[in-house]
Every structure is written in structure tokens, then in C-alpha cells.
Amino acid sequence: MGKFIQGGTVQMFNAPSVKSYAAAVGKKEGEGPLADCFDYIGEDVTLGTDSWEKAENMLQKYAFSIALQKGSLAQTDIAMIFAGDLLNQCTASGYAVRDFDIPFVGLYGACSTMAESLALASVFIENGLGGNIAALTSSHFCAAERQFRFPLNYGGQRTPTSQWTATAAGCAVVSSREMPPYINAVTFGKIKDYGITDVNNMGAAMSGAAYDTISTHLSNTSKSIDDFDYIVTGDLGLVGSELLYDLFDKDRVNIQKKHKDCGLMLYDLKGQDIHAGGSGCGCAASVLCGYFLQEIAQGKIKNILFTATGALMSPTMIQQGESIPGIAHAIHISSE
Amino acid sequence: MGKFIQGGTVQMFNAPSVKSYAAAVGKKEGEGPLADCFDYIGEDVTLGTDSWEKAENMLQKYAFSIALQKGSLAQTDIAMIFAGDLLNQCTASGYAVRDFDIPFVGLYGACSTMAESLALASVFIENGLGGNIAALTSSHFCAAERQFRFPLNYGGQRTPTSQWTATAAGCAVVSSREMPPYINAVTFGKIKDYGITDVNNMGAAMSGAAYDTISTHLSNTSKSIDDFDYIVTGDLGLVGSELLYDLFDKDRVNIQKKHKDCGLMLYDLKGQDIHAGGSGCGCAASVLCGYFLQEIAQGKIKNILFTATGALMSPTMIQQGESIPGIAHAIHISSE
Numbered sequence: 124m125g126k127f128i129q130g131g132t133v134q135m136f137n138a139p140s141v142k143s144y145a146a147a148v149g150k151k152e153g154e155g156p157l158a159d160c161f162d163y164i165g166e167d168v169t170l171g172t173d174s175w176e177k178a179e180n181m182l183q184k185y186a187f188s189i190a191l192q193k194g195s196l197a198q199t200d201i202a203m204i205f206a207g208d209l210l211n212q213c214t215a216s217g218y219a220v221r222d223f224d225i226p227f228v229g230l231y232g233a234c235s236t237m238a239e240s241l242a243l244a245s246v247f248i249e250n251g252l253g254g255n256i257a258a259l260t261s262s263h264f265c266a267a268e269r270q271f272r273f274p275l276n277y278g279g280q281r282t283p284t285s286q287w288t289a290t291a292a293g294c295a296v297v298s299s300r301e302m303p304p305y306i307n308a309v310t311f312g313k314i315k316d317y318g319i320t321d322v323n324n325m326g327a328a329m330s331g332a333a334y335d336t337i338s339t340h341l342s343n344t345s346k347s348i349d350d351f352d353y354i355v356t357g358d359l360g361l362v363g364s365e366l367l368y369d370l371f372d373k374d375r376v377n378i379q380k381k382h383k384d385c386g387l388m389l390y391d392l393k394g395q396d397i398h399a400g401g402s403g404c405g406c407a408a409s410v411l412c413g414y415f416l417q418e419i420a421q422g423k424i425k426n427i428l429f430t431a432t433g434a435l436m437s438p439t440m441i442q443q444g445e446s447i448p449g450i451a452h453a454i455h456i457s458s459e
Numbered sequence: 460m461g462k463f464i465q466g467g468t469v470q471m472f473n474a475p476s477v478k479s480y481a482a483a484v485g486k487k488e489g490e491g492p493l494a495d496c497f498d499y500i501g502e503d504v505t506l507g508t509d510s511w512e513k514a515e516n517m518l519q520k521y522a523f524s525i526a527l528q529k530g531s532l533a534q535t536d537i538a539m540i541f542a543g544d545l546l547n548q549c550t551a552s553g554y555a556v557r558d559f560d561i562p563f564v565g566l567y568g569a570c571s572t573m574a575e576s577l578a579l580a581s582v583f584i585e586n587g588l589g590g591n592i593a594a595l596t597s598s599h600f601c602a603a604e605r606q607f608r609f610p611l612n613y614g615g616q617r618t619p620t621s622q623w624t625a626t627a628a629g630c631a632v633v634s635s636r637e638m639p640p641y642i643n644a645v646t647f648g649k650i651k652d653y654g655i656t657d658v659n660n661m662g663a664a665m666s667g668a669a670y671d672t673i674s675t676h677l678s679n680t681s682k683s684i685d686d687f688d689y690i691v692t693g694d695l696g697l698v699g700s701e702l703l704y705d706l707f708d709k710d711r712v713n714i715q716k717k718h719k720d721c722g723l724m725l726y727d728l729k730g731q732d733i734h735a736g737g738s739g740c741g742c743a744a745s746v747l748c749g750y751f752l753q754e755i756a757q758g759k760i761k762n763i764l765f766t767a768t769g770a771l772m773s774p775t776m777i778q779q780g781e782s783i784p785g786i787a788h789a790i791h792i793s794s795e
Binding site: 133173174202203211212213218220228229230233239246250252253270310311312314436437439443445450 | 466543550784
């Protein structure tokens with residue numbers, strides 16, 4: 124059943140397996156350092172559709188169907204889908220899942236959605252609620268820019284702190300304990316707001332939430348960072364990662380030595396003109412489902428604390444003078 | 460643990476209780492036929508704030524804090540919050556929950572969110588994952604109109620099929636079996652798209668999803684509509700309700716005799732110039748948390764199948780020629 128610990132942690136008794144996983148990405152992501160890890164790389168940002176939103180739907184469909192294929196699963200084997208994305212009304216997920224005849228739980232956690240969906244799927248499987256449950260999310264650079272900042276045609280200058288929303292999707296299918304990777308524990312995070320109002324500095328807005336969720340998870344499960352090969356954050360980028368180190372420094376914890384950030388792994392920051400790093404639901408999703416899960420399955424990495432981070436940034440609320448709340452959810456994924 | 464049935468149903472073994480509940484509404488809702496049921500009625504649509512979005516935050520905060528008060532609960536008694544709303548980036552929930560130090564799972568299910576959040580909370584409690592879990596949602600007429608259709612200042616004419624987004628919030632706190640109302644079973648629905656493209660006809664877009672989820676729930680739990688006092692839909696309104704009757708007629712089921720629609724209960728349709736009925740997450744939420752849960756707690760109503768319905772309508776996708784997918788989640792709530 125899993126043991127619930129006040130503070131949002133569920134410690135699994137029968138650690139569910141991630142039975143299958145896939146990552147589908149755009150052209151730019153397919154030219155980055157993790158190119159060899161991805162199951163599908165698009166030829167351009169449209170993926171043969173006539174809009175960026177529809178291209179993002181395609182990314183989710185590819186990630187989902189390749190994950191099924193890799194796990195020798197049929198659509199009818201999937202009991203439920205937990206999915207969400209960055210677009211208003213979560214249309215990337217809604218319009219992708221529309222074509223599957225599968226019960227759907229729609230989520231909004233901004234860029235934390237890969238952890239949110241995977242955590243919920245794991246809790247359901249741990250409790251025998253379904254045979255296989257899919258966790259699915261995505262983002263698309265062009266669709267996100269015009270929704271959250273400026274239409275690309277405007278040709279706006281990107282600031283040094285700005286991050287590049289990944290054109291990417293990831294899908295993980297969770298089932299009962301069988302083979303690694305295993306889900307050992309999850310922590311649902313709290314909303315943390317450090318008063319950041321700069322829409323081009325998402326890393327700063329998320330670092331406080333990452334700190335809170337990682338600390339809570341370690342404390343709730345009586346673990347330290349030394350129990351992990353890596354503490355993986357979703358998309359703090361250069362700025363947010365530095366702030367995370369500062370926050371842990373105050374607790375006399377050197378998290379830097381164990382830290383990996385998906386936003387700093389997906390691209391060649393300088394060569395690909397990325398500025399402070401990658402971001403978007405698809406960033407953490409594709410790095411998890413393309414790289415980390417594979418490494419853990421093969422036993423090359425033994426334990427990670429995957430902590431996807433979301434900035435709950437609303438252009439409307441920013442115009443009303445509000446700050447940007449952050450959230451992070453953490454998952455202990457293990458080869459053991 | 461609950462038994463999972465393919466098709467998205469979780470049959471509870473230890474039927475959790477809705478320990479406490481509250482509804483906070485705006486002025487217009489407080490002038491309707493259910494006025495006496497609400498815990499808080501605002502004096503106007505601003506609730507003393509300087510924006511409609513902030514007013515919606517206030518509604519969620521009122522619903523949550525009154526629910527705590529009615530259940531003699533402190534914030535620290537709440538293990539988790541499942542919440543979402545209609546606003547982009549679910550800001551009504553995010554900015555409301557920001558002020559609580561409670562783990563948060565953000566949801567997007569459009570107007571189905573009261574059922575989605577209550578179903579997830581119930582599944583967690585059934586499995587011992589937390590002592591008390593809150594399900595929370597809201598909507599606001601003015602905030603929704605400008606986001607989904609036109610700014611109010613534009614003075615657009617409302618069509619006869621259009622529905623009035625409720626300015627309202629509801630909160631239900633679920634805990635382990637104690638007193639009625641009990642959650643006997645839940646069904647997570649599938650996305651259904653009947654090709655509706657009229658942004659002023661949400662009822663039609665949702666009726667197919669309501670039909671599918673209600674049918675699935677009855678079939679999965681071996682029940683018929685005669686096992687319920689009422690089959691309650693969220694906000695199908697006049698148009699969607701008629702379509703629901705037509706869909707069930709084909710199965711030779713007369714659902715009309717058992718049917719109640721929150722969208723047809725919240726307002727005096729003619730006297731308050733509502734057109735086809737109420738809608739919005741807050742419509743089903745306030746009618747459930749204001750009226751039905753109270754009636755069930757007192758034993759006046761024994762069994763309802765509460766089926767909140769959502770139209771996953773995206774202005775962006777409509778402009779791209781897409782149709783409006785619908786979703787519905789169902790919950791069997793009982794006094795026994």
C-alpha cells in the first residue's frame with residue numbers, strides 16, 4: 124500500500140517498475156549531447172503539422188506509442204493515463220489522449236509534470252489500482268514562447284537568464300514490481316514563492332521549491348544525498364542551480380557534487396545558443412525517459428532523486444504585479 | 460485498498476468519508492435558489508480585491524478555510540490538497556494554495572475538476588495515504604469570460620446555448636470512514652470528442668463524455684440508475700442535458716427521471732438571465748459542497764452519482780479549426 128509520511132511522501136513497499144519509457148524530441152534537441160538517447164527526433168519544429176500546438180500533440184503521441192511498443196504493450200493494456208503540459212487548458216495532452224480510449228487524469232504542474240504524473244502513476248500501481256499506468260508530458264518551444272512571452276515573429280531578445288523551452292515529450296509506463304528501474308518513494312511538493320517577478324528567470328522562481336521538496340524527501344525517508352548517485356532537478360538551469368547550492372550551503376550540505384540538472388544536460392548551452400539552460404515539461408521528461416531510466420535499467424546508475432521543478436508562471440498574474448510561485452515533486456528511482 | 464476495474468473505476472472497500480465541506484459563492488449565485496446552502500456569499504464579484512483572478516483566489520481560500528473550520532481541522536491536519544481551476548496555469552488554485560504549507564497536486568480537468576480532485580483524494584484516503592485530504596476548485600464568471608471568449612467590457616451578446624460560468628468555489632475534505640457522506644466508488648473518465656466547435660455550446664461538447672462515464676460506472680459497478688436517488692451532472696445545462704437523454708434513450712434507459720444538473724440548479728435561469736444554465740468548476744463544486752453533501756449527511760438523499768463534466772475548450776485550438784473534447788469523472792456518494 125505504501126506508507127504515507129506527513130509532508131507529502133509515499134514510501135513504497137513493493138516498489139513499482141517503470142516497465143517502459145520513451146522520449147520524442149524536436150530537431151534542436153536531437154542535435155544536442157543526448158541525441159543518441161532519444162527514440163524519435165523530428166526533422167523540424169512542425170512535425171508535419173500546420174501548427175506548433177499540433178506538433179506538440181504529435182510529440183506526446185510518439186512518446187506514448189513508442190513506449191507501448193518498447194514494452195510490448197497494446198493500448199488496451201494501459202489502465203489510465205496521467206498527463207499534462209504547459210499549454211493553456213493542457214491541450215497538448217488533451218488532444219493527444221483524445222485519440223486513445225483510456226481513462227485520463229489531467230494535471231497541471233508546469234515543468235514539474237513529469238514527476239507529478241509519474242508519482243501519481245506509481246502510487247496507483249503500488250496500491251494495485253491498474254496493471255499499467257502511463258505518465259506523459261511535453262512542451263514545445265514555439266508554442267510556449269508565444270503563450271508565455273512573445274510570438275517568435277516579434278524577434279524579441281532573450282535575456283542571459285532566460286531558458287529554452289524544450290520541444291520534447293516523455294512517457295513512462297509504470298507497472299507492478301518486475302525489473303528495474305524501480306520507484307522507491309515519491310514526495311509531492313508544496314508551492315513555494317520567493318517573490319521572483321522576472322518572467323525570464325524561471326530558474327530562480329523554482330529553486331526554492333526544489334530545495335524544499337528535496338530536503339523534505341531526504342528527511343522523510345531518512346536518507347542523505349550520499350544515498351544517491353545524483354540529485355536530478357528538472358530545469359533550474361545555470362541561475363536556479365546556483366541558488367539551489369546556496370540554499371543547501373546554509374544547511375552545510377554540498378549538493379553540487381551530486382547535482383545534475385536536465386536543463387543543463389539537454390543542450391550544448393554555448394554551441395546551441397541556449398543561454399541559462401533548457402526548460403519546459405518536455406526537458407525533464409525527455410532527459411528522464413531518454414537517458415536516466417535507461418542508465419538505471421542497465422545498472423550504470425543506481426539511485427537518483429528525480430525532482431522535476433515547475434514555475435507556475437501566469438502572464439495575467441504577472442501583469443497584475445504578482446510573483447511566480449514554484450513547485451517541485453521528487454521521485455527516488457533505483458536499480459535495486 | 461479499493462478494487463480497480465478496467466475502464467477507470469475504483470470500488471472502495473472502506474468507503475472514505477467526506478468529513479467536511481464548504482461552498483463560497485459570488486453575489487449572483489447568492490441570489491439564486493440555493494442561496495441558503497452556501498457558507499459564504501460575496502457582496503460583489505471582486506470580493507474586495509483589485510482583480511477577478513484575485514477574487515477567485517479568495518473564493519478558494521474561503522471555501523478551504525470554512526471547510527477546515529466546519530470539520531474542526533487545522534491546516535496542519537491536511538496531508539495534501541488536490542486542486543485545479545479554469546484559469547490558465549490554474550492560477551486560482553496555485554495562488555490560493557501558495558499561502559498554505561501543504562503538499563499540492565495541481566489538476567486540469569476544466570469543469571470536471573471537483574470530481575477529479577475528490578476522486579483522487581478518495582483513492583489516497585482509501586489506501587491510507589494521509590489522514591485528511593482536501594479537494595478544491597473554483598471558477599469566476601468575469602475571469603473566465605475574458606479568458607475563453609470576450610472581455611466583459613466588449614459587451615458581447617450571449618447566445619441562447621451559452622452558459623453562465625459560476626463565480627463559486629467548493630472544498631471537500633476526505634478522511635477515513637467515520638460518518639456519511641461516504642465515497643463508495645469513483646470512475647475516471649475518458650476524453651470524448653463529438654466534433655462540437657461552438658464555443659458557446661459547452662453542454663453539447665460535454666454530454667458525450669457524461670454519457671460514457673455514467674454508462675461505464677454503472678456497468679463496472681453492476682448498478683443501474685435505479686440504485687441512485689439522483690444521477691447528478693456538473694453543468695450540461697439545457698442543451699447538454701437533452702443530448703444526454705437522447706444518448707441514454709438509445710440504450711432504452713430513461714435517465715431523465717433521475718437526472719439533476721448542477722448547472723440547472725444553481726440559478727433561476729429566466730429570472731437571472733442565465734440562458735442555458737450555469738457552468739464552470741465552481742458550479743458543480745458549490746452545488747455539491749453546498750447542497751448535495753449536506754442532504755446526504757442528513758440522510759435526506761441516500762445515493763447520488765456525482766458526474767462533473769468538463770469541456771477541454773482551448774481558444775487557440777478553436778482558432779486552428781479544432782473541436783472541443785469533453786471529459787467527465789463520476790463518484791458514487793452515499794449516506795450508507
